[in-house]
Amino acid sequence: GENVEQHPSTLSVQEGDSAVIKCTYSDSASNYFPWYKQELGKRPQLIIDIRSNVGEKKDQRIAVTLNKTAKHFSLHITETQPEDSAVYFCAGRVGGGGNKLTFGTGTQLKVEL
């Protein structure tokens, strides 16, 4: 089955700096890669996603890039703000029944003033 690895597990940046979180996946049939943000005590919420037929997608300060050949994808957050502090999860979906998402192990992002 699909295996998704995520790095780093913790990331501390200064406010205004950029943050990059990287994930690799194992199944070349994966076709959808979402990123979820989970604030403390809250539910995971989708912040951006990308399908396998697209190499890059941007939404204001966040962007995701996908390299299908290398089987890795990354989340980029620019001009970080304290409210970006949260745990971020990447995930991969292999086509087929069930729309099963396999999640990475999460990255605790801390944006310091």
Added chain:
Amino acid sequence: DTAVSQTPKYLVTQMGNDKSIKCEQNLGHDTMYWYKQDSKKFLKIMFSYNNKELIINETVPNRFSPKSPDKAHLNLHINSLELGDSAVYFCASRGLAGSYEQFFGPGTRLTVL
């Protein structure tokens, strides 16, 4: 007005007891999921139902039994609770046809004493 709701929010119980968690979505989605998030924040899928039919059944002890009375509801019953069952359980539902986005409920924090 809540899209995906769960009850209860907190559940504290003794080892050996049986408990249920309820989930409801008002988004008109056909597919619903149960995830377990352990103390290390790792999110792992347990079950998925599509229009009341079980379609994903991960390696979960058979003490866990999902039930879907209709496509808007997916409940989780746990028999003979063990200490290791302590976790946050999230219900989720999947977007309409052509969408892979999953919407999470607020979670149920289960503590087994």
